[in-house]
Every structure is written in structure tokens, then in C-alpha cells.
Amino acid sequence: xLNVVMNWILTEPVIIQGITEPGVATYVAKMKAYGTKIIAxxxxxxxxxxxxxxxxxxxVEDITEQLGEVKTSIIFVPPNMVxxxxxxxxxSGLRHLIxxxxxxxxxxxxxxxxxxxEDVLILGSGSSGIVVPKKASLGTFQSEHFTSGSxxxxxCSEFLTYEVAWELNNQGIGQSVVVDLGNEPILGSNLSQxxxxxxxxxxxxxxxxxxxxKDIEKFAPYLMEAKISKPIVTYIAGLYTPQERxxxxxxxxxxxxxxxxxxxxxxxxxxxxxxxKSGVKVAETPSxxxxxxxxx
Amino acid sequence: xxxxxxxxxxxxxxxxxxxxxxxxxxxxRELKQLQIPYPVVLKSQVRTGGRGRAGGIKFVGNTIDxxxxxxxxxxxxxxxxxxxxxxxxxxxxxxxxxxxAIVLDYKLKLPVLLGSAKGGINIPLLLDNLQQVVxxxxxxxxxxxxxxxxxxxxxxxIQSVSDIVVKMYRLFQKTDLDFVEINPLGVNAQGKLMxxxxxxxxxxxxxxxxxxIYSLNALTDVSLASREQLNLxxxxxxxxxxxxxxxxxxKIAIVANNSDLITLCWDLIRQKKEKPGCGVVVPWVExxxxxxxxxxxxxxxxxxxxxxxxxxxxxxxxxxxWASSQVNEKIAQKILEYYLPEKEKPxxxxxxxxSLVVNGSVFPSQRQTxxxxxxxxxxxxxxxxxxxxxxxxxxxxxxxxxxKLLSWTSNLEDAVTQAISLVKIKN
Numbered sequence: 028x029l030n031v032v033m034n035w036i037l038t039e040p041v042i043i044q045g046i047t048e049p050g051v052a053t054y055v056a057k058m059k060a061y062g063t064k065i066i067a068x069x070x071x072x073x074x075x076x077x078x079x080x081x082x083x084x085x086x087v088e089d090i091t092e093q094l095g096e097v098k099t100s101i102i103f104v105p106p107n108m109v110x111x112x113x114x115x116x117x118x119s120g121l122r123h124l125i126x127x128x129x130x131x132x133x134x135x136x137x138x139x140x141x142x143x144x145e146d147v148l149i150l151g152s153g154s155s156g157i158v159v160p161k162k163a164s165l166g167t168f169q170s171e172h173f174t175s176g177s178x179x180x181x182x183c184s185e186f187l188t189y190e191v192a193w194e195l196n197n198q199g200i201g202q203s204v205v206v207d208l209g210n211e212p213i214l215g216s217n218l219s220q221x222x223x224x225x226x227x228x229x230x231x232x233x234x235x236x237x238x239x240x241k242d243i244e245k246f247a248p249y250l251m252e253a254k255i256s257k258p259i260v261t262y263i264a265g266l267y268t269p270q271e272r273x274x275x276x277x278x279x280x281x282x283x284x285x286x287x288x289x290x291x292x293x294x295x296x297x298x299x300x301x302x303x304k305s306g307v308k309v310a311e312t313p314s315x316x317x318x319x320x321x322x323x
Numbered sequence: 324x325x326x327x328x329x330x331x332x333x334x335x336x337x338x339x340x341x342x343x344x345x346x347x348x349x350x351x352r353e354l355k356q357l358q359i360p361y362p363v364v365l366k367s368q369v370r371t372g373g374r375g376r377a378g379g380i381k382f383v384g385n386t387i388d389x390x391x392x393x394x395x396x397x398x399x400x401x402x403x404x405x406x407x408x409x410x411x412x413x414x415x416x417x418x419x420x421x422x423x424a425i426v427l428d429y430k431l432k433l434p435v436l437l438g439s440a441k442g443g444i445n446i447p448l449l450l451d452n453l454q455q456v457v458x459x460x461x462x463x464x465x466x467x468x469x470x471x472x473x474x475x476x477x478x479x480x481i482q483s484v485s486d487i488v489v490k491m492y493r494l495f496q497k498t499d500l501d502f503v504e505i506n507p508l509g510v511n512a513q514g515k516l517m518x519x520x521x522x523x524x525x526x527x528x529x530x531x532x533x534x535x536i537y538s539l540n541a542l543t544d545v546s547l548a549s550r551e552q553l554n555l556x557x558x559x560x561x562x563x564x565x566x567x568x569x570x571x572x573x574k575i576a577i578v579a580n581n582s583d584l585i586t587l588c589w590d591l592i593r594q595k596k597e598k599p600g601c602g603v604v605v606p607w608v609e610x611x612x613x614x615x616x617x618x619x620x621x622x623x624x625x626x627x628x629x630x631x632x633x634x635x636x637x638x639x640x641x642x643x644x645w646a647s648s649q650v651n652e653k654i655a656q657k658i659l660e661y662y663l664p665e666k667e668k669p670x671x672x673x674x675x676x677x678s679l680v681v682n683g684s685v686f687p688s689q690r691q692t693x694x695x696x697x698x699x700x701x702x703x704x705x706x707x708x709x710x711x712x713x714x715x716x717x718x719x720x721x722x723x724x725x726x727k728l729l730s731w732t733s734n735l736e737d738a739v740t741q742a743i744s745l746v747k748i749k750n
Contacts, residue, residue, distance in 0.1 A: 053612065053613060130528040132526050132528045133499075133529075137433060169645070172645075172713070184583045186645050189713065190587060190645075190735065213429065264586050266590060268586045269568040270568075270586075275429040276430050276431075277426040277431075278455060280426050281424055285372075285449065312590070312736070
């Protein structure tokens with residue numbers, strides 16, 4: 028299968044859709060200060076010439092016509108306009124979309140994923156974005172918490188990412204790329220795409236996956252089947268915390284609803300041992316991640 | 324958002340799925356004006372399941388019986404939920420009962436059609452006969468026929484049941500549903516179909532673009548809908564979120580600006596063989612630095628701390644907040660202000676005096692009075708506070724207070740170790 032992440036040069040110029048939405052200017056200023064090349068913004072509602080000295084256009088098409096080719100857009104429009112914004116970007120030739128907006132209706136995401144061309148990659152919805160420390164910040168991450176180095180982080184949780192990065196930084200271990208897959212039920216890009224990306228990334232030496240125990244059923248197959256040459260460490264939060272089981276599949280959802288509960292079978296131990304068997308190191312605290320990395 | 328049966332049926336009827344004549348009843352005496360001929364069935368309108376077994380459904384043949392039955396149903400809680408409305412409905416002589424549903428499958432990232440030829444209340448039998456069809460492309464009616472055929476239906480029913488599935492799918496798509504179910508779909512001796520009970524769950528993110536939901540005939544639900552809408556509203560994002568998991572023996576409370584941080588902290592405490600008591604999220608909002616947002620957030624933090632004060636068993640509160648260094652500074656000042664009595668307050672007097680002048684008031688502001696009394700209460704309650712801020716220069720805050728009440732650290736595992744040793748100190 029074509030891995031569309033591979034073609035993504037993360038430090039390339041980007042545009043911002045929804046640049047005049049409340050609060051977005053603050054993110055734009057931070058991204059810009061971090062060194063991100065934001066060439067233009069799109070706003071459908073207000074007429075403003077520029078935000079943070081970045082020109083604002085009515086259409087994505089106007090940007091590609093006037094400023095030349097651009098591949099990446101960060102989308103901040105309100106949830107029920109995300110589908111439209113993504114379609115517009117794709118039709119104007121953009122190929123990498125980061126959906127920062129949270130709370131996108133599930134059916135909109137499903138439609139979007141069904142209709143996107145093979146060479147389009149969508150990160151999110153509800154993604155804090157991507158940070159290449161010292162080079163570029165695409166999205167809403169508090170990028171000051173990262174330092175540059177050789178550990179690639181893949182996460183579904185903004186705040187757990189900071190916790191892990193904090194421990195890494197304290198040990199003098201910097202990060203090559205930090206990516207947030209998003210924290211919503213339907214996500215555009217999957218774990219295996221980003222594992223492969225980091226495996227090929229020359230700056231990355233070790234890959235860390237930050238996940239929560241409720242997602243381990245979802246992620247385990249990718250971890251076990253991934254053909255990755257670099258060492259992988261996964262930090263799993265919630266192993267000691269009572270959590271409701273989240274059902275992914277239609278029949279499980281219906282069964283659970285009709286019977287009141289599926290007999291709460293806890294497969295976690297089994298899954299954990301399978302993950303460990305496949306060579307992935309499982310950390311139970313952020314500081315353990317460092318210990319595993321030092322031993323890699 | 325879950326709809327009640329009668330609201331689901333109203334949506335069914337709008338899209339052409341057959342439902343029985345019915346009437347909603349808000350008080351037993353409304354039954355005197357019942358428009359539907361007896362016998363009727365009275366059904367408690369609650370969201371929890373199992374109402375049939377609990378006695379929430381009664382068949383009645385005349386007004387006197389109906390009023391008595393309605394009184395019983397209104398006073399009957401079903402798993403803690405009392406009905407605000409009863410649905411009075413005609414009876415239907417179903418020869419067969421089918422189960423139909425459409426659900427979002429999050430693993431496949433696609434909608435799935437589900438059906439069972441054995442619908443009704445025998446759940447094991449229903450599940451044994453459950454069939455599914457994944458809607459992998461743009462929906463087309465053949466998907467419905469495929470489901471019905473897999474269910475083993477034959478003759479006229481193939482077309483008529485497929486038509487119902489097609490209508491359910493339209494509703495699913497048009498109204499942004501997470502879930503729609505008809506159980507049972509009654510089939511009478513003449514092969515006529517009737518949706519006898521139904522369940523609809525609307526995607527709460529999408530609710531804002533479906534004003535038609537607000538017009539559903541009911542008081543309770545308008546208020547429910549608007550409450551859910553409020554949750555999407557900017558201001559109410561500040562609502563405190565108390566975590567479901569609690570331990571009645573736990574002596575440590577966790578306060579954080581994101582639920583994942585509570586999970587992490589809970590893990591760390593349990594790993595060190597101590598019991599956490601409870602966790603509360605003071606939710607972070609985007610652009611906390613913008614004026615007003617941080618002040619609102621700090622108010623909510625105070626509210627959380629205030630509430631924890633009343634939890635008798637607690638000995639330690641761990642506060643773990645992730646923010647930029649400027650925001651850390653302000654949050655730390657807020658915590659100092661909240662916990663330390665006036666005389667120890669490290670804020671320079673100039674600032675507070677200036678604000679008094681600006682307010683044009685010569686009296687101490689309400690806030691200061693409240694701070695003082697809280698601080699006194701704090702000291703007497705004996706709850707210690709461990710504050711973790713990811714700040715390299717956190718030592719500056721400990722220097723501002725020599726209080727035994729507060730300890731500061733930038734390392735979360737340190738914070739947990741400190742909290743546990745504080746729990747173990749005998750008062």
C-alpha cells in the first residue's frame with residue numbers, strides 16, 4: 028500500500044484554513060515564532076487583509092494561483108465545516124491535512140475518508156499536530172516543551188506527550204519528530220503509516236508510542252505486525268486505573284448495549300504479553316521510557 | 324444524545340417508517356382525553372433499559388385502569404430514572420418480531436447494518452441470529468436487501484423490510500446518528516410492518532446543525548438538548564469534570580488540567596501501593612493565555628479545591644498542571660493567594676492596593692475576605708497540597724512561602740512520593 032506520509036516534508040510551507048476563527052491568531056503567532064513557514068490563511072467569513080502579517084484569502088485556490096504550489100494545510104474551521112474545508116483543500120491540490128478542530132461529527136470524517144484520493148493524508152481530527160523540534164510546529168502543541176534529538180514520538184494525548192518529553196529532556200534525550208494522531212473516534216491516519224515514516228526518517232533512532240490502555244486493542248496489531256527496524260518503546264497510561272472498556276466494532280457495541288454489558292473480559296494481560304513478545308518495550312511510567320531508550 | 328422512545332418514533336414517522344397511533348401523557352388525568360381507542364399500552368419513557376421487566380409497561384382496557392396504571396408508572400423508578408412522560412399507544416398483534424439497527428463501527432470507520440430475524444426481548448436468541456452488512460461505499464438500497472436476505476427473510480418481507488432499512492439509513496445520515504435501532508419491528512398476520520419500539524442516539528458534535536431535534540414534542544428534551552448544546556458552548560467548557568473512578572479509602576486527591584494527567588498520576592500512586600481517592604479535571608481551554616480565559620480557569624480551580632475541602636478522608640491534594648512558563652507563574656500566584664493567609668501572602672502589596680483604587684472601593688474586596696477564611700479553614704482541615712508545575716525554576720514559589728502546607732516540585736514522580744509520605748505521617 029502506498030504510504031502517503033512518506034512524501035511529506037514536514038518543514039515545507041503551510042497554509043491555515045480558518046485563520047480568523049477565535050483564538051487561532053495566537054496559535055499562528057506561536058507557530059510562526061517557532062520557524063514554521065506559514066504562507067497564507069483562508070477565511071470564509073471575515074474580510075481581513077492579514078493575520079500576524081500573513082495574507083488572508085477567500086479561497087485555497089486563490090493561494091495556489093497567486094503564491095504557487097503548497098502541499099500542507101492546518102484546518103481550524105468549526106467542526107461542521109471541516110468536511111467542506113478538507114474537500115476544498117484537496118480539490119486545490121493540497122495533499123497533507125492536519126485537522127486541529129475537535130468534535131468533528133463522525134459521519135463527516137467517514138465521508139471524508141471514503142472520498143479522499145490515495146495520495147492524501149489526513150492527521151486528526153482533534154490532533155495537536157506535528158512538531159519538528161527547533162524547525163517547525165504545525166498545530167497547537169506547546170512546542171516549547173520539546174528539544175531536538177533522535178527520539179520520534181507518536182501519541183494520542185497532548186498532555187501525556189509533554190510528560191514523556193519532560194522526562195526525556197531531563198535525561199538529555201531530545202526528539203526528532205512529535206506527532207499527535209488525534210483523540211477522536213474516527214481518525215484519518217493510522218499508526219502503521221507513522222511508524223513507517225519514523226522508521227525511514229534519518230533523524231530518528233528510537234520510536235516511542237504514547238498510548239492509553241483503552242486503545243491497546245486498537246494499536247496492538249500495528250505494533251506486532253509492523254516491520255520496523257528501529258527499536259520501539261511504548262508508554263501505556265492507565266494500566267493501574269479503572270477504565271471503562273471502549274467498544275470499536277458494531278456487533279460488540281450492539282451486544283454491549285442490548286445485554287447491559289459484555290462479560291467484562293479483560294484481555295489486557297494477554298495483549299501486553301503479545302506486544303512484549305514482538306520486541307516492543309512496554310513502559311508503565313514516563314521515566315521508564317528513558318530507561319528503555321538508554322538501553323536501546 | 325439518546326432520544327426517548329416517543330421522540331424516536333416521531334422521527335420514524337417523519338421519514339415514513341410506520342408507527343402506531345400514540346399520545347404522550349404528562350399527568351394521569353390527561354388519560355381522560357385519550358384520543359386512541361382502548362385497549363392501549365402505557366409505556367414509561369426512560370432512557371435506561373429493562374423497563375418491561377421492571378414493570379414500566381402496562382396493558383389497560385379502560386380509563387379507570389389506565390389512570391391507576393399511569394400513577395404506578397410515574398412513581399416507578401427504572402434503575403434510578405423516573406419518567407416525565409408516559410406514552411399511550413395502540414396495541415399491535417405481531418406474529419413475528421424482527422431486530423434492525425445501524426451503528427457506526429469505529430474499527431472499520433464505516434456504518435454497519437445489523438439485523439436479526441429473532442427480535443424482541445429474548446436477547447441471547449436475538450444475538451445468535453444477528454447478521455451484519457458493512458456499508459463500504461456510498462449507500463445504495465442493495466445493502467439493505469443484502470441484510471434482509473442474510474436474515475433469512477423471504478417473500479414479500481424482503482422488499483418491505485428492505486424499505487424500512489433504507490429509510491433508517493436516510494435518517495441515520497440526514498440526522499448524524501451514532502445509533503438507530505428498531506426492536507421489535509412487528510410483523511402481523513397480513514405481513515404489515517410496525518416499528519413497536521426504537522432507540523436513537525444522535526452524535527452530540529453534530530447536534531448543533533439539527534434544529535429539527537429541538538422541535539421534538541417534549542419539554543424534558545428541549546432542556547436536555549440545550550444542555551448538551553451548552554456543553555459545546557465555549558463558556559461551559561470550563562465545567563469541572565469529576566472522574567468516575569473513586570476510592571472511598573483513598574487519601575490523595577488529584578487535580579489536573581486534563582484527564583490523561585489524572586490517569587497518569589493515579590497509575591503512579593497505585594504503583595507505589597497507595598490508594599488515590601478521587602480526581603477532578605479543571606479543563607484546559609484553547610488559548611489559555613488570552614485575557615479572561617486564565618482568570619476563569621483559576622476560578623474553576625478554586626471551586627475544585629473548595630469542594631475537595633469537604634471530602635473528610637483526604638490528606639493530600641496533588642495539583643498537576645501543564646502550561647507555559649508565564650501561565651505557570653499566574654497559576655502559582657493564584658494557589659498561593661488561595662491557601663495562604665493574608666499576612667503570609669507573597670503578592671506585593673502595591674498590586675492589591677492598586678486594584679482597590681481602580682475598583683474605587685475602600686473596603687477589602689469580597690475575594691480577599693473569602694481567601695482569609697478559606698485559608699484558616701485550610702489550616703485546620705490539615706490537608707496538605709503538593710503542587711507540580713513543569714517549571715525549571717519552581718523553587719521560586721517555595722521561596723515565596725515558608726508554609727508547611729504547600730510543597731512545590733517540577734517532577735511528577737517526586738510529587739507522588741511526597742504525597743505518599745505526607746499520607747503516612749500521623750496527625
